[in-house]
Amino acid sequence: MSATSNLAFALLGLLHERPRSGYDLRKLFASTPMAHYSSSPGAIYPALRRLEREGLITGSVDRSQSLRPKKTFRPTAKGIRQLKRWTSQPVRREDVVFHLDELVLRFSLMAGLQTAAQTRRFLEGFVREVEAYVLELRRQEKALPADAPLHGRLALQCGIESYRAHARWARRALRGFNERKERQ
Amino acid sequence: MSATSNLAFALLGLLHERPRSGYDLRKLFASTPMAHYSSSPGAIYPALRRLEREGLITGSVDRSQSLRPKKTFRPTAKGIRQLKRWTSQPVRREDVVFHLDELVLRFSLMAGLQTAAQTRRFLEGFVREVEAYVLELRRQEKALPADAPLHGRLALQCGIESYRAHARWARRALRGFNERKERQ
DNA sequence: AAAAACATGTAAGCTGTTACATGATTGG
DNA sequence: CCAATCATGTAACAGCTTACATGTTTTT
Numbered sequence: 001m002s003a004t005s006n007l008a009f010a011l012l013g014l015l016h017e018r019p020r021s022g023y024d025l026r027k028l029f030a031s032t033p034m035a036h037y038s039s040s041p042g043a044i045y046p047a048l049r050r051l052e053r054e055g056l057i058t059g060s061v062d063r064s065q066s067l068r069p070k071k072t073f074r075p076t077a078k079g080i081r082q083l084k085r086w087t088s089q090p091v092r093r094e095d096v097v098f099h100l101d102e103l104v105l106r107f108s109l110m111a112g113l114q115t116a117a118q119t120r121r122f123l124e125g126f127v128r129e130v131e132a133y134v135l136e137l138r139r140q141e142k143a144l145p146a147d148a149p150l151h152g153r154l155a156l157q158c159g160i161e162s163y164r165a166h167a168r169w170a171r172r173a174l175r176g177f178n179e180r181k182e183r184q
Numbered sequence: 185m186s187a188t189s190n191l192a193f194a195l196l197g198l199l200h201e202r203p204r205s206g207y208d209l210r211k212l213f214a215s216t217p218m219a220h221y222s223s224s225p226g227a228i229y230p231a232l233r234r235l236e237r238e239g240l241i242t243g244s245v246d247r248s249q250s251l252r253p254k255k256t257f258r259p260t261a262k263g264i265r266q267l268k269r270w271t272s273q274p275v276r277r278e279d280v281v282f283h284l285d286e287l288v289l290r291f292s293l294m295a296g297l298q299t300a301a302q303t304r305r306f307l308e309g310f311v312r313e314v315e316a317y318v319l320e321l322r323r324q325e326k327a328l329p330a331d332a333p334l335h336g337r338l339a340l341q342c343g344i345e346s347y348r349a350h351a352r353w354a355r356r357a358l359r360g361f362n363e364r365k366e367r368q
Numbered sequence: 369a370a371a372a373a374c375a376t377g378t379a380a381g382c383t384g385t386t387a388c389a390t391g392a393t394t395g396g
Numbered sequence: 397c398c399a400a401t402c403a404t405g406t407a408a409c410a411g412c413t414t415a416c417a418t419g420t421t422t423t424t
Contacts, residue, residue, distance in 0.1 A: 036282065040385070042406080
């Protein structure tokens with residue numbers, strides 16, 4: 001029941017921006033970093049089918065332009081509610097550890113669904129949890145024995161730097177949102 | 185045929201560091217960032233089974249300590265060859281775009297399998313491809329229309345910063361390996 | 369004696385991957 | 397007219413998730 005994978009939510013969110021066909025979505029995935037949430041027809045068409053079956057999107061076929069039917073999807077009210085609920089989930093520690101990319105996806109799709117205040121709260125939670133996890137990883141690094149394998153230590157440092165970059169990004173985004181608020 | 189998922193290679197690589205039981209591996213996954221490559225018994229035990237079936241690892245049961253048998257796995261010669269081949273793949277652009285984490289995993293598991301020179305080549309390729317991709321993402325960001333959705337733009341910046349962090353990390357690691365080389 | 373942690377698994381269900389299939393339209 | 401691209405799919409397969417199952421050893 002209901003959208004379940006990142007891909008499904010990505011599709012739902014992109015359709016919320018504007019109605020599109022399956023092929024439009026494929027092109028979009030092929031040409032942007034969204035590609036990370038895959039891509040291939042074997043993933044996208046079945047996912048659209050599922051969303052339609054669940055009543056989260058509806059497709060309408062247009063034959064006016066040519067013989068070749070073009071099926072355009074748009075989210076239903078139920079789909080939008082679902083998307084809104086998904087993007088308003090609080091940022092949990094496990095999400096930061098295991099599904100960081102899902103959090104960024106959630107952020108990128110919450111435009112027009114969450115208020116500026118909710119967006120700020122999301123970013124605040126994101127910064128808080130990511131920074132806490134960075135501290136945790138730093139502790140783990142310090143706790144490594146002196147003879148620990150160098151490659152493992154370096155991989156850990158790679159993770160730490162990546163999470164630090166995410167925290168910096170979120171702090172900067174938050175400053176941006178706060179400045180906008182003050183200008184109002 | 186042969187190991188196929190990241191999890192399978194992670195298991196193979198960890199067993200190459202030292203023989204361990206399934207439970208040892210689960211604990212290790214639970215307590216380190218390796219957890220990213222999942223975790224749960226429903227993934228690990230079947231993966232070990234497959235590796236064993238393929239002849240990449242062998243398990244030996246020890247009952248000497250207690251009634252409860254403890255099965256310890258270690259890689260076979262074939263498994264080590266496989267691991268060596270996997271870690272010696274060149275860094276391709278698609279890997280950077282779609283499987284960055286697999287590249288880091290490959291790096292972290294190549295200790296004791298690749299020469300220092302090969303490790304440096306890997307890092308050089310990593311830096312080259314990641315920096316090229318950063319340029320590409322920057323171009324995409326500049327090409328965004330002024331009225332493009334703010335959240336999408338920010339998500340793209342998040343990606344850029346994350347990749348930049350990876351490039352910095354790899355350059356630093358490379359310097360470390362080069363200094364070691366000079367000291368020799 | 370009970371609870372927690374040890375240790376190893378299985379089963380159902382879903383999703384994604386890869387590869388293939390089909391026909392329409394457009395550009396050279 | 398031929399190739400490329402448009403546009404939408406299907407089928408087989410493998411892997412992961414969640415949840416459950418089972419019995420042992422240690423801790424309190």
